[in-house]
Amino acid sequence: MRFTIQRDRLVQSVQDVMKAVTSRTTIPILTGIKIVASEEGVALTGSDSDISIESFIPKNEEDEVVVDIHQPGAIVLQAKFFSEIVKKLPTDLVEIHVENHLQTVIRSGKSEFNLNGIDADEYPHLPQIEEENAFKMPTDLLKAMVRQTVFAVSTSETRPILTGVNWQVEKNALTCIATDSHRLALRKAVLETDSDETYNVVIPGKSLNELSKILDDQNDLIDIVITENQVLFKAKNLLFFSRLLEGNYPDTSRLIPSESKTEVVVNTKEFLQAIDRASLLAREGKNNVVKFATLEDQFIEVSSNSPEIGKVVEEIPSQLKEGEDLKISFSAKFMMDALKTLEGTEIKISFTGAMRPFIIRPLNDDSILQLILPVRTY
Amino acid sequence: MRFTIQRDRLVQSVQDVMKAVTSRTTIPILTGIKIVASEEGVALTGSDSDISIESFIPKNEEDEVVVDIHQPGAIVLQAKFFSEIVKKLPTDLVEIHVENHLQTVIRSGKSEFNLNGIDADEYPHLPQIEEENAFKMPTDLLKAMVRQTVFAVSTSETRPILTGVNWQVEKNALTCIATDSHRLALRKAVLETDSDETYNVVIPGKSLNELSKILDDQNDLIDIVITENQVLFKAKNLLFFSRLLEGNYPDTSRLIPSESKTEVVVNTKEFLQAIDRASLLAREGKNNVVKFATLEDQFIEVSSNSPEIGKVVEEIPSQLKEGEDLKISFSAKFMMDALKTLEGTEIKISFTGAMRPFIIRPLNDDSILQLILPVRTY
Numbered sequence: 241m242r243f244t245i246q247r248d249r250l251v252q253s254v255q256d257v258m259k260a261v262t263s264r265t266t267i268p269i270l271t272g273i274k275i276v277a278s279e280e281g282v283a284l285t286g287s288d289s290d291i292s293i294e295s296f297i298p299k300n301e302e303d304e305v306v307v308d309i310h311q312p313g314a315i316v317l318q319a320k321f322f323s324e325i326v327k328k329l330p331t332d333l334v335e336i337h338v339e340n341h342l343q344t345v346i347r348s349g350k351s352e353f354n355l356n357g358i359d360a361d362e363y364p365h366l367p368q369i370e371e372e373n374a375f376k377m378p379t380d381l382l383k384a385m386v387r388q389t390v391f392a393v394s395t396s397e398t399r400p401i402l403t404g405v406n407w408q409v410e411k412n413a414l415t416c417i418a419t420d421s422h423r424l425a426l427r428k429a430v431l432e433t434d435s436d437e438t439y440n441v442v443i444p445g446k447s448l449n450e451l452s453k454i455l456d457d458q459n460d461l462i463d464i465v466i467t468e469n470q471v472l473f474k475a476k477n478l479l480f481f482s483r484l485l486e487g488n489y490p491d492t493s494r495l496i497p498s499e500s501k502t503e504v505v506v507n508t509k510e511f512l513q514a515i516d517r518a519s520l521l522a523r524e525g526k527n528n529v530v531k532f533a534t535l536e537d538q539f540i541e542v543s544s545n546s547p548e549i550g551k552v553v554e555e556i557p558s559q560l561k562e563g564e565d566l567k568i569s570f571s572a573k574f575m576m577d578a579l580k581t582l583e584g585t586e587i588k589i590s591f592t593g594a595m596r597p598f599i600i601r602p603l604n605d606d607s608i609l610q611l612i613l614p615v616r617t618y
Numbered sequence: 619m620r621f622t623i624q625r626d627r628l629v630q631s632v633q634d635v636m637k638a639v640t641s642r643t644t645i646p647i648l649t650g651i652k653i654v655a656s657e658e659g660v661a662l663t664g665s666d667s668d669i670s671i672e673s674f675i676p677k678n679e680e681d682e683v684v685v686d687i688h689q690p691g692a693i694v695l696q697a698k699f700f701s702e703i704v705k706k707l708p709t710d711l712v713e714i715h716v717e718n719h720l721q722t723v724i725r726s727g728k729s730e731f732n733l734n735g736i737d738a739d740e741y742p743h744l745p746q747i748e749e750e751n752a753f754k755m756p757t758d759l760l761k762a763m764v765r766q767t768v769f770a771v772s773t774s775e776t777r778p779i780l781t782g783v784n785w786q787v788e789k790n791a792l793t794c795i796a797t798d799s800h801r802l803a804l805r806k807a808v809l810e811t812d813s814d815e816t817y818n819v820v821i822p823g824k825s826l827n828e829l830s831k832i833l834d835d836q837n838d839l840i841d842i843v844i845t846e847n848q849v850l851f852k853a854k855n856l857l858f859f860s861r862l863l864e865g866n867y868p869d870t871s872r873l874i875p876s877e878s879k880t881e882v883v884v885n886t887k888e889f890l891q892a893i894d895r896a897s898l899l900a901r902e903g904k905n906n907v908v909k910f911a912t913l914e915d916q917f918i919e920v921s922s923n924s925p926e927i928g929k930v931v932e933e934i935p936s937q938l939k940e941g942e943d944l945k946i947s948f949s950a951k952f953m954m955d956a957l958k959t960l961e962g963t964e965i966k967i968s969f970t971g972a973m974r975p976f977i978i979r980p981l982n983d984d985s986i987l988q989l990i991l992p993v994r995t996y
Contacts, residue, residue, distance in 0.1 A: 318927060321898060321899065321928070324898050328898065329895075330892075349932075350932050350933045350934070351895055351930070351932040352932060353899075353928060353929075353930045354929045355928035356926065356927060356928050513706070513708060514729070517703070517707075517708075517729055520702050520703055521699065521731075548734070549699055549733065550699070550732045550733035550734050551731070552729070552730065552732070553730050554727075554730060
């Protein structure tokens with residue numbers, strides 16, 4: 241194998257596939273990056289066996305030569321060193337050359353690295369996926385849907401299925417749901433697809449977080465292929481595979497109350513900042529619980545009290561307040577996480593009593609819903 | 619105590635005094651910030667008993683009212699909470715008011731915090747320092763001298779005196795020296811002072827690091843007062859006290875070779891980047907040692923070898939090479955630390971043999987010197 245490549249393009253691809261590489265693997269070869277040079281270009285692969293990422297660097301891009309292939313071939317190089325080395329090379333062009341079977345020379349200007357490679361034949365194969373039933377969505381919509389749900393997955397392994405996000409595809413609509421059983425995030429979107437396949441799968445939260453980091457915030461369409469135990473996200477020059485979580489996701493629809501007894505409308509930013517301030521003192525009590533109460537005259541009160549440190553009280557105007565008066569307590573962290581995903585300037589919070597889960601939505605937008613279970617304190 | 623103050627000015631001063639506050643103190647009141655409101659303005663103090671910082675906010679600044687004192691007084695508030703609270707207050711003006719002896723109300727817009735204060739009389743007094751023998755220097759020069767020496771202090775407590783920087787003032791010149799016994803950094807500057815006092819003191823490295831963070835990079839003069847066991851840095855509206863280290867600093871002058879057998883001149887940035895690359899593989903061997911050798915034709919070679927991973931070799935052109943050929947090994951980290959302090963584009967390295975300490979200086983500048991002890995490998 242021997243090729244010459246633009247350093248910056250190589251650095252970018254290495255950074256992408258590094259998102260799948262971990263040093264804590266039981267399969268030693270997975271601490272490496274697989275490099276395959278073919279007549280078409282160079283493919284890099286990284287994997288931790290749950291997530292696999294392939295980034296392809298074509299020979300030419302926008303009429304510019306990116307890679308010059310002298311001799312096709314393949315090698316696996318230690319990811320930790322290879323990624324650090326390419327970042328620090330002195331010149332814009334890099335030559336990579338496998339000598340004597342596994343010895344790999346990386347040359348840039350007067351700098352020459354000689355790394356011990358591993359036989360690429362020993363690297364695990366990527367999942368084989370039939371791409372018949374792909375559906376498409378804009379990349380920025382995918383990223384938004386991930387951001388608005390993935391934060392709510394469980395971090396505990398006691399119910400592994402809850403560490404993933406439930407993706408339901410039905411009648412050209414995608415619904416993403418995440419819950420850790422104390423709160424729930426739900427986001428819906430319409431898909432452009434001809435197929436009427438239905439899916440109900442659970443994608444690990446970690447996979448979705450890594451996917452989001454790699455994808456650019458633009459509206460190019462991304463292909464999504466779901467199989468029995470894998471999902472493949474396919475963007476330009478990028479393949480992102482993730483295994484699916486096994487098991488049935490709980491039916492969350494009955495958790496979401498359909499009517500309410502108290503409704504308030506507040507400015508998202510004002511409310512978020514008030515909760516943030518109240519949580520400064522709540523944090524110390526370890527449970528991070530703040531109190532919320534409706535007042536007279538369209539005001540609501542947010543407060544918290546930590547006897548050893550002090551207390552905080554503040555009033556926030558609400559644009560609308562309907563129904564019964566209410567006092568309720570909830571986790572400031574859960575509320576802030578939820579508010580950060582709601583882009584509208586105004587949100588409506590719908591309560592059905594101090595002991596019942598309540599719902600937060602942007603005003604006049606049903607595509608997203610955040611649900612939080614209150615905490616008993618009043 | 620009751621006053622109204624501009625939030626941003628308060629946030630800035632709180633951040634400055636926080637540099638001295640630590641949660642790991644055996645004196646509970648030092649986890650607090652002392653606030654003293656007088657007719658002249660508001661003084662904030664933070665201290666960990668080694669370092670004490672006082673930041674003063676005058677009533678008026680540039681014809682603008684910064685503080686409005688309604689009633690003078692003093693209180694100590696928990697630094698951790700007070701600093702977080704002031705940063706997040708909703709409006710530009712903040713009212714601070716002590717009620718019922720120690721209960722302190724912080725009010726900003728519709729937000730009201732009520733903190734349990736501590737009696738300010740219990741707060742330790744700042745050191746009393748006679749300011750007769752101050753000398754002055756530009757703030758940016760002080761920051762440069764700290765940056766160019768403090769990195770070389772020892773981090774080990776086996777010889778506590780080496781955790782400080784030795785400041786020698788004699789004949790209107792200040793010399794700063796730091797060494798951890800494997801390397802040494804020395805920086806000299808001429809002072810503008812009328813006094814012919816001489817000083818030889820050791821200032822804790824930690825104090826100098828914190829001082830540097832607080833001072834702006836401008837050329838206003840800063841007053842420095844040295845006493846038997848304290849040093850005071852006095853800038854506009856800021857007092858920074860540090861205790862001095864007890865004991866005698868070793869005489870380092872005999873460590874510095876006065877003649878050399880091999881001299882090379884290289885471009886600082888080129889050399890730094892080559893060392894950085896070579897250290898990528900050296901790091902794994904834990905000692906982080908790279909090799910340096912003079913070649914024919916004005917070139918030098920930097921290399922490192924880590925049998926399990928691979929090796930790196932690169933050539934760097936030298937503008938000048940005089941004397942005996944040489945092979946030597948040294949810590950890549952020490953070399954990079956030293957090179958980062960040398961601002962000139964060209965540096966001269968003077969060797970007196972593979973087993974002797976060597977010196978790095980900017981070309982044509984004797985005010986700064988970095989010394990490194992080699993490592994035996996060749």
